[in-house]
Amino acid sequence: MKDLENKNIIVTGASGGIGNSIVEKFYECGSNILASGTRIEKLEELKNRFNKIKILKFDISQTDKIEGFIENASNELGGLDCIVNNAGITQDNLAIRMSIEEWKNVIDINLTSTFLMSKFAIKKMLKNKKGKIINITSVVGHTGNLGQANYTASKAGIVAMSKSLAVEYAKKNINVNCISPGFIKTAMTDKIDEKFKESIISKIPSLRLGEPEDIANVVLFLASAKSNYINGETIHVNGGMYMA
Numbered sequence: 638m639k640d641l642e643n644k645n646i647i648v649t650g651a652s653g654g655i656g657n658s659i660v661e662k663f664y665e666c667g668s669n670i671l672a673s674g675t676r677i678e679k680l681e682e683l684k685n686r687f688n689k690i691k692i693l694k695f696d697i698s699q700t701d702k703i704e705g706f707i708e709n710a711s712n713e714l715g716g717l718d719c720i721v722n723n724a725g726i727t728q729d730n731l732a733i734r735m736s737i738e739e740w741k742n743v744i745d746i747n748l749t750s751t752f753l754m755s756k757f758a759i760k761k762m763l764k765n766k767k768g769k770i771i772n773i774t775s776v777v778g779h780t781g782n783l784g785q786a787n788y789t790a791s792k793a794g795i796v797a798m799s800k801s802l803a804v805e806y807a808k809k810n811i812n813v814n815c816i817s818p819g820f821i822k823t824a825m826t827d828k829i830d831e832k833f834k835e836s837i838i839s840k841i842p843s844l845r846l847g848e849p850e851d852i853a854n855v856v857l858f859l860a861s862a863k864s865n866y867i868n869g870e871t872i873h874v875n876g877g878m879y880m881a
Contacts, residue, residue: 638861643671645714646860647707649697649754650724653680654823655773658849659721659856660687666857669711674724697724697750702709707757717761719769719860722751725791729784740787752798755813759806767810771859772799774850776819776875780849792817796871803869812868814859819875821847843876 641879646663650656652674660683663670674680680692688830691713695706711717725747728739755770762768777785778792784839796815803813820826820837826846829837838844872879 638666638857638863640862641857641860643669644718644860645669645671645711645716646718646772647671647673647710647714647720647758649673649695649720649722650773651683651692652676654825655769655818655821655849655852656723657683658853659723660690662850662853662857663860664690669714671714673706673710697754698746700745700750700753703750703753704757707754707761711761714723716765717758717768718765719756719771721771721773721856721860722754722755723773724750725773727788729786729788731784732786735786743787744791744794747788748794748798751795755798755802759802759811762811763806763809763849768812769860769864770799770802770813771856772813772815773869774791774815774817776817776873776879779873779881780879799871800869807868812859812864814864814869815871816852816855816859817871817873817875817879818852819847819873819878821852823849841848841878845876847874847876 646668648656648659651660651672657849667770672680672683672690672692673695675696679695684692728743730739750877751772772795774795775792777789781789799813799815851874855874
């Protein structure tokens with residue numbers, strides 16, 4: 638998309654499969670990209686593939702350092718037009734066995750950190766009088782899922798939070814939207830037992846797992862001017878597994 642050329646983009650969780658694909662798509666559009674993640678070796682591999690990007694190791698669980706991260710990233714890029722909050726974790730357990738640490742870790746990293754990343758990104762975008770925030774949630778945030786009370790709560794919270802931010806800053810030309818992936822072919826889904834994977838696929842009308850680029854394509858759309866009148870929405874990318 639031509640209008641994404643030279644736009645300044647932060648992508649968190651860039652060292653994973655979906656994050657990799659998001660970075661690649663923005664790179665193809667000529668965007669200025671800062672890729673962030675916790676695994677420096679994966680970020681360096683990404684830098685080797687896309688030499689013009691900037692990389693910055695950062696753990697979003699360090700909530701007291703998020704404001705500084707946004708400041709440093711924006712300075713590296715020379716501004717901030719869009720942030721893709723893609724980073725997140727899972728710590729699955731049945732509810733009666735789930736420790737308070739497992740609950741808090743997932744809520745704090747997936748929800749609280751996404752809020753803070755958005756908050757400090759908005760402060761930068763207010764100076765530009767425009768911006769795009771794209772938060773990655775999950776199909777299970779809408780359906781619930783066995784053993785994931787913490788994860789589903791965090792992802793559902795992202796949707797509600799994004800709507801509130803959209804209402805607050807729409808008049809400042811800042812769009813806040815979500816993408817809700819279904820089951821996507823990544824290193825994480827590669828570890829799923831084959832019989833369970835077959836069971837999942839049987840429930841997807843498209844009869845296949847999604848590809849990381851299926852998510853990245855929607856990220857590009859929401860980051861571009863083509864989506865300027867879309868705000869506070871969640872776009873579902875799940876092959877028809879869940880129809881809102």
